[in-house]
Amino acid sequence: MSTGEFIKMTKEAREIFDSYDSNNDGKIEKSELKLILNNISKKLGLPLPTDNDINKGFKQLDKNNNNLLEFDEFIVFYKQVYDQLH
Numbered sequence: 068m069s070t071g072e073f074i075k076m077t078k079e080a081r082e083i084f085d086s087y088d089s090n091n092d093g094k095i096e097k098s099e100l101k102l103i104l105n106n107i108s109k110k111l112g113l114p115l116p117t118d119n120d121i122n123k124g125f126k127q128l129d130k131n132n133n134n135l136l137e138f139d140e141f142i143v144f145y146k147q148v149y150d151q152l153h
């Protein structure tokens with residue numbers, strides 16, 4: 068990924084993160100990740116993730132195990148889907 072792309076990806080990730088972080092505490096809950104994943108799956112024409120998929124994905128991304136996704140955890144995920152979305 069080029070620097071320009073990286074900046075664009077980071078900006079998009081930030082916009083999505085902020086729009087789903089409903090109480091603006093800088094953290095995303097599992098229920099909010101579910102909404103994001105549903106939205107991305109629809110965009111990609113994929114079947115919606117099951118609760119099991121979401122639980123597994125969330126656990127993998129939540130590196131500090133606080134049951135919340137901080138932006139630095141979320142961007143790891145977004146980087147993986149960014150190429151598929153463009």
Ligand SMILES: [Ca+2]
Pocket residue numbers: 129130131132133134135136137140
């Ligand atoms: Ca976390």
